[in-house]
Amino acid sequence: MPAMYDVVVVGGGPAGTATALRLASTGRSVALLERSHFDHPRVGETLAPAVQPLLRELGVWDRYCALRPLPSWGTRSIWDDPEPAEHSHLASGYASGWHVDRRAFDRMLADAAADAGTDVLMRTSLVNCRYDGAAWNVVCSGERRLAARLVVDATGRSAVLGRSLGARRLAFDRLVGITAQWHGVNVTDEQYLLVEAAADGWWYTAPLPGGAMVGMLMTDADLCRRDRLASAGPWHNRLFATTATAERIGPRSASSALLVYPAASRRTTRLHDVRPWLAVGDAALSVDPISGSGVQRALQTAAGAADTLIGLLDRPGDAATLITQYESARDTECTTYLIERAHYYNAVRRYPTPFWNRRKLHAAA
Template identity: 30%
Template sequence: MDHNMQNGFDFDVVVVGGGPAGSTAATLLAQHGHKILLLERDKHPRFHIGESMLPFSEPVVQRLGIDWSEGNQFKSGAVFIDENTDQRMYFPLSVYRKTYQLERGPFDQKLFENAAKHGVETHQEEKVLEVSCQSGGVEIVSDKGRYRCRYLVDATGRTALMGRKDRTIDRIENLGKFAVYTHFEQIQPGEEADELFRSGSIYVLVVDIGWIWIIPLSGRRLSVGLVVQKERPKDCEVEDLLQRYLAASPILNRLLAGARQSAPIRVEADFSYTNQNRHGLRYACCGDAAGFLDPVFSSGVFLAFTSAARVADRIHQGFIEGREADPMLHAVDDEEYLLGFNTMRLFVERFYQSNIVHNLFFEAHRDPDLKDQIARLLSGDLWVDNNALQKSLLASRPMPG
């Protein structure tokens, strides 16, 4: 009988949520030698947006031992476009590290299966109903079983299990309110399309009520979505709103001529929030369970990877040091998480200030140092001390913890 069973624990750690954050945390904890259970309420593969990755996710991906280039579209950078003023600005991102545009269903499944390959016990279609974190351990009740473990990782995405249980979710105002999106396939050859798939860049189109993403996927497919920051026009249903803005864009008219819509129009709301209690007695949150931002800078999966790696490594260290019941175990790492999250939050806020987006993004070619600073932030190079733009963002106003 192993140490866990002798002490009444079924597992060292139960990770709730089988998306990128949960699968990453589970895999790394298993690599550290711990007995892990990973619970996912749905069944892979399942559709998900957030298809554009950041280069500085690569170190975590390498630790997981997977090849994220396989079957995916290389991403060279990001192009910000204002069709009203005919302005474009390209920011190279895959300079020091590589990144990709990828379809989340197969990719999330790959991460989940990779956890199982590392010895994680994985359950799908199992929903957690109750969680109790006590000084002596964690009790978890699902619709299929009951488990006792030494530690809980909340990687439940925007379900935010612990945050909503403890009512510690705070909405972030003035960012995107909702997104409406779909996929297209059979993108026809043409100058615009060929260049898009050659570079693999994400296009960010600035529009009057928010912005549009255009993400090239493998197999000459596109993910296209509209993020609405202002109030929706009252004369238009949400689904019709997307069609209205697609039809009004010359770029999208060129790209989508002869293409076929290959997915239903979907809507996602409850877009931007922070969880004020990201860690506590025998638990820690990572990924979207810790907070979620408007996706204009594609930070979601990047923050999922990096926060999950920190959580996994700190839990392992806590077990070694006998600090697993210390509610402040993750305090130092949480400061690092907040540095990254708040940098992106303030950066997104600046994006929505129309005069700043034009002066900062579309005039960046006038200042090579500024353009490099923007590109580094867009790459996810956040934990450095030599980015003047990042310093000015963080100094602009105090941020809540």
Template identity: 40%
Template structure:
């Protein structure tokens, strides 16, 4: 298709990791790509770490060196208190890819968008407001502008706003939320349990579980993870109740209740539920990232999965454009199969914690294909 202001080969709606990965993959094939992005500042993200398994994906996208040199801290592994009171370790040392990263998410996302721009991807500051099919093309309205494209990729997050406009539906498995704060207190001298050790920590609790990890700049992110309907009964919505629950932990308290830290003045409630869009692709379109499959953050795979689906969908679109009529169907089947396997693994993970009997835990010990 001829490059121009009103036409493009592909429109990617959403400029997070999944959307940028798809745009970079397609730009590498010579496609004319428009990346639609509506800025909406967020102070925190549910996912602040990037697993070592993302390295091959970043390398394929040509941005591994950019990410590695962008000031993110190394992530050496995970500590967990799960199933009993023992602190266990899962380290990346000796693995094939080396350490992961504890991200400055804002800087990470900006670097991906900059890479896409440098690769020739055009950016539009706005969101998709209407979509219609015109023969084999899409006519897309975006905040007062109209563009005609051959392919449309939905990277709008778990809401899958574009895919739902095309007839897909989102199947939610739960309504998980993370109540998050960023703490900035100084660590007491000699405290080796601080965030400075560059590992993340997960600790189960009667209402769900806690997550904490160091962030660049000496900060620490701390999240209480539970179901949306359990936030009020547990008192986690208010800083005082959240802090009281934190001080009842063992390992998380050791890391976070340090000199200078006090109950946070405010909390962010972030959506973290598991869901899958059905279907995840169709003629001329595909969903990527959380718009395709959103997974429980206990798996610590959100950003890596976003990059992977972006690369896979971009490759499927390129193959379809070359005449492979089954490419998008294969992509849809693959994402559905991966999500189904994740549900099984998630159930096994939660069943391994048998100390708690509250509603959060009983819900997750059910068959993964049971109704929400």
């Protein structure tokens, strides 16, 4: 007989670990599958000030501070106006945001979930998941089998579990991030996020703990292919054509190879499916990094998901209502987010190029 859990969470990013931690803290039996060992680069290193109350509520604030995250004092943006605009985090009420090593951050959350009683199965991928009307049968890599009353898709933008269950991913754009790092950087005076609009998209640079800087060109997948922007030559040429970003980085080439990350805004929809599963974090709604809110949203939706999952465990007869309420909250979040995103992109009028025009058309639709 496979081990039986109340909940199997697939994916050990912030959404999955926070969901598991919340459930395990209320005495539910939880297994968390994570395909990696947090040993590969991860994006999403700049955390909004508003993660502070969420981390405190999870009971991991001291562990977080022990990671020695770099305080982030705010954002400098060169958007429609070529002159930089400053947005200080002081107004947020929490004094600062942070620049973190996402591998260490995600590992810290997974350790906290394990300490709360979650069975954390590292280097374990989901292979298959079937519902027999009473329980989920979960097949993992290594032919390991688990059973659960509920399952959670926390696999990030890939939404592997939800898609395997028939959910659809609505895509609102084709954004990708092409990223590299520079090592041996003095980041003392650099503790802010810089965003800069360019003809084919926008640039993002931020310091990382340990004296590194991450830089990213956000553009559309077809423009990336057309102009070979994932190749070092064209990418550096675009970088050196910027103003504040080029000045921040200086004339040196990146120390790491370029990596391309999908970054499209997407919403997972599951019409008329009331089987007991939920999507959380990016697997439910993935947002444009311009919002700077991905990790914050992952932690927030974990709270809503945990409440819904506890409801499903305690009152299985209310499954249809609970799932509909949860999905409706995600739909509202998606609508609000799309308005916010249109606001960011509508502000740039100086580039009449496909990247910016597409977003304006979308905003007008």
